């Protein structure tokens with residue numbers, strides 16, 4: 039495999055977001071070019087490439103708009119309830135689809151159905167309700183105006199009239215209009231065919247087994263879907279390794295056969311970053327921006343080669359999708375002939391300080407919850423490498439390049455990902471546990487809409503105190519009293535008992551240093567062996583408090599490795615990055631680790647005694663009770679109120 043030497047020559051010129059966009063659009067001149075006829079059934083979401091004139095009148099003939107009688111209005115000028123007029127009936131009944139045969143002469147009427155073609159001579163329709171049968175004819179007890187209840191030919195759309203304009207996005211209503219004038223096809227802009235390539239030796243396609251040190255390719259599928267959302271026809275070409283020759287070949291072929299190419303990964307400064315070099319030689323003007331003062335998204339690379347966009351999105355999933363939506367999708371929409379996407383914006387306030395890097399326009403993803411004084415925007419800060427932040431957020435806050443953060447309480451504008459806010463009716467903020475998923479799984483689909491934000495126990499309690507949430511799941515050990523959770527409640531709060539989770543020392547099965555010993559003996563052994571590496575937990579977590587009590591001040595090897603979840607501890611031990619740590623039993627079991635029980639951790643739910651929505655809270659408590667067996671099956675011990683008391 040050929041790898042170029044590491045280079046420091048990349049993105050020396052970081053452009054501002056706007057300068058990068060301007061340069062890209064100036065080089066690309068994005069506008070749609072190819073027109074294709076598309077059948078009515080497949081037109082939804084397409085964009086008209088030409089004005090559409092109606093080939094016929096709609097309706098095609100003058101027709102009755104009510105059931106009744108076609109008449110000459112002048113005959114009924116004097117008609118009233120006191121002095122009804124008598125009309126003779128012509129010998130035909132005009133149903134829908136029946137061309138009339140007889141003329142309506144003076145003093146006569148013809149029975150007609152709604153939608154029936156108006157007969158010659160008649161200029162109005164009188165509703166059947168205002169008539170009575172009489173002497174082989176009818177009496178009419180009110181006057182009608184000329185033209186009453188007649189839909190004239192072409193009154194909806196006249197033949198030759200432009201009924202849909204070029205650039206119209208076709209929805210169901212436009213389909214109805216085309217069908218009403220008999221058009222079974224319409225000329226629309228051909229969708230730009232955009233090739234997608236994911237680069238990186240570490241990537242594995244979804245559905246395949248994961249190799250050690252590999253990750254699943256999420257950028258490829260998300261860009262495919264996002265392209266489709268933006269009027270393009272994505273062609274997913276899969277994964278290419280970090281091999282310069284292979285990448286060059288794949289990129290050249292993709293560029294030649296499609297209207298544009300989107301790659302992801304390999305645009306930053308690593309030794310494997312060969313993507314950018316591969317763009318050289320694809321055609322002028324080439325790269326117009328590499329390095330944009332955006333967070334996430336700094337390494338974005340925008341190029342135009344031979345009139346086609348070639349974009350390298352950053353490898354980190356959040357960065358990739360954000361830069362796609364911010365700088366790439368708008369250009370592609372112009373290429374597809376689509377209108378600009380108008381984003382809905384709402385005002386919310388920040389519950390806590392929102393940190394930000396000075397010098398880069400920063401997009402902070404937020405989840406919206408209903409707080410005591412309006413919407414609250416909680417940052418969903420997971421870093422650019424996260425895939426889930428996007429799905430958990432409702433929108434984003436833009437922090438200007440010249441701000442180094444926004445303080446708690448600041449009113450911010452949130453640009454929504456969707457068209458409206460769906461603020462949940464049951465907000466749960468705090469520590470996350472798989473048992474909580476089991477409880478929420480038992481909630482009635484027709485009941486309150488729950489939303490969980492995992493901030494840890496302390497963050498949850500703080501949110502509950504601010505009344506930004508309804509429930510705070512917590513597991514906090516009070517080191518002095520040795521009790522869980524209760525000592526941390528504020529006045530006016532109560533605890534809904536949740537469950538207990540056995541915490542213990544986890545290690546790989548068969549590790550002779552720990553196997554067959556009790557907790558004290560196992561600890562003594564690992565503390566005496568500098569090669570026995572531990573994995574610790576983050577400060578402030580209940581598990582860390584427990585570990586520090588056990589270690590009694592000892593600094594075991596590995597002490598400063600401090601991830602923030604049980605899963606990360608178990609993964610470190612299972613993968614051999616550490617030899618022991620502390621986690622809950624279900625997580626240890628999932629990775630087939632040995633487990634030395636240490637203590638029962640209490641996972642409970644802090645709530646206000648006077649909740650803002652008692653019904654929603656009751657629904658949660660019902661679900662909690664209903665989930666008892668599910669919790670037991672997961673390895674938790676559901677608490678009963680009696681045990682807790």
Ligand SMILES: Nc1nc2c(c(=O)[nH]1)N[C@H]1C(S)=C(S)[C@@H](COP(=O)(O)OP(=O)(O)OC[C@H]3O[C@@H](n4cnc5c(N)ncnc54)[C@H](O)[C@@H]3O)O[C@H]1N2
Nearest residue numbers: 236254255256257258303304305306307336352353354357
């Ligand atoms: N010394 C520096 N290092 C980095 C810088 C920098 O300025 N100096 N920039 C950082 C920033 S910001 C970002 S964003 C990332 C982006 O790097 P690349 O675009 O070169 O991406 P890779 O190195 O190939 O991968 C980064 C990361 O993303 C994962 N990845 C890649 N492709 C996919 C995919 N299709 N699906 C899911 N995940 C993917 C990859 O495994 C890596 O974990 O660089 C920083 N570094």
Ligand code: MOO
Nearest residue numbers: 334335336357422
């Ligand atoms: O700029 Mo990178 O895209 O923040 O992670």
